[in-house]
Amino acid sequence: MTGKPAAERRTGLLNGFAAYGMWGLVPLFWPLLKPAGAVEILAHRMVWSLVFVAAALAVVRRWAWIGELVRQPRRLALITVAAAVITVNWGVYIWSVNSGHVVEASLGYFINPLVTIAMGVLLLKERLRPAQWAAVGIGALAVVVLTVGYGRPPWISLCLAFSFATYGLVKKKVNLGGIESLAAETAIQFLPALGYLVWLGAQGESTFGAEGAGHALLLAATGIVTALPLVCFGAAAIRVPLSTLGLLQYLAPVFQFLLGILYFKEAMPPERWAGFALVWLALTLLTWDALRTARRAARALSGRRAGAGDTTVTPGAGGAVPATAPPSEAETAGAETEEALEAKP
Template sequence: MPEFNRGVALGAGAFLLWGFAALYWPFLSAAQPAEILAHRMVWSLLAMCVFLMLARRGWKWLPGVVRSPRRLLPVAAAAVLISLNWWGFIYSVSTEQTLQASLAYFINPLMAVCLGVVLFSERLRAAQWTAVVLGLLAVVVMAVGYGVTPWLALLMASSFAAYGAVKKYVDLDGMQSLTVETLVMFLPALGYVLYLEFSGAGTVVSVSPAHTALLVGSGFVTALPLLMFGVAARRLPLSVIGMLQYIAPTIMFFIGWLVQGEEMPPARWAGFALVWLALCVFAFDQVRGARARSAQRRRAENPAVEPCD
């Protein structure tokens, strides 16, 4: 499979998992969002250790990263940014504000596209610009539908767009980068978990075995899509990553509307329709571009034979 297609498949898979993750965190409602976030950080490191063992990657590469500030700082920045994003997402879905999480990830692709143009000089075709404008209009319509500035959505959108951009500066593969990210946040998170347990405010052993299992499982629910995203981010331009991200908020939209019963005024319906129109324009452009690239490859592999005199 070509690198571009593999990146699209991994990116789409990551956002599918993120979309359905909105159903996971409400099961942990006995814990506060900050405690859930700490457990995500702690158990994500365990998940990455398991993935490394399954992949037989080993740890010989790690000391070189830890001893090099130039290599470690971008990963540490990515860890902080994704932690902010995690907290916002947990808080929104745990308090039945999943539609605000959906709005966040509708905004985020636009931020990712803008960062791609500004930081990496990526160029968009006319159809891609059309999709971006439609997406921007959809976000404005949905924001008006809330009646207030959706600060939670803006926090999630900006932190994740910045996370995707910072990953471009990380000279590690997806598995190594995510392992270091979880390692950076492990000690602060573990310290907070222990503090909660010794103070009697923690829930890891005081609720139920199912609750404990879900807290442990949060590491794998967290690490797998992030691992897929990290690999995809290194294979795809930010403009493509930005458009793929519409998958997750679409799923969150249906969860918020159909499962959690959040209100759907006309403005939100209008915004959702505009988003789907933007997706159709982008998908058409992607299919047309793929066909053009395929035709170019066929011509390069089978050049026309010039007639002999």
């Protein structure tokens, strides 16, 4: 009886490592697309992502959601907002990697959970635990230190963090699966992206085909690079606890940071190390608080279930039904950062 759940958990962990590993190593891919500029790469990513996810949906014959979506103007409007915000996120990330700012880009995904929590307080009037307040405060101090270190605010990091936090907030309201959401978003992006590529070709400035078949195939592969990690993430999300995914999410910025330092040889003066150290301290505090809260809630829920075990009434016995346990604090805590797990740099 325990073999199948254990195997499912292993499969989920492998998919989680694969998803965040691919997102973490993607800075190695974008430079391969030069001499294409960031906007051209972004446009190809939009076009080929739709082609790839449409093919995937055709294989699994999952189309029913489209009819439901087109009959709901509010959800369509939110999908349009999500498409616009993720366009900014993708574009800034591609530009930052190909312009020698991999480390600063990684910082954006390190501080994203902190920004997500801050937006929850400001926009959703969520209440924070003391440890969460401390983590957000330390994160804000880190931004000040990094501003001194860079000689300017870390605009790339802030843009990536706030755009993705906004994207997560909107997607939470849309409530659509990962592949379906990507299909809807890229469908909205498709015509503007295709129009730009056609215009670029008419100007004689397109690199698609002009740099050889290999380069054209790499541009087309942007669809796979975008969608495949999302497929792996979806497989992980249904097999492992949210708390586990919450820990795995840090693999991506860690890999990006290490690539920036070790592979791309970006400079890291002492004041930047100090800023990053403060960010890591804030994330450590945030993770510790989330795990502690989840454990306490799990124990409390287990105790409630044990106490109610002798009084459970089966349906049909006098018309009574068993009481349903309210959402646990762990579930509530998990929902605060669930949208931050599906990072798609």
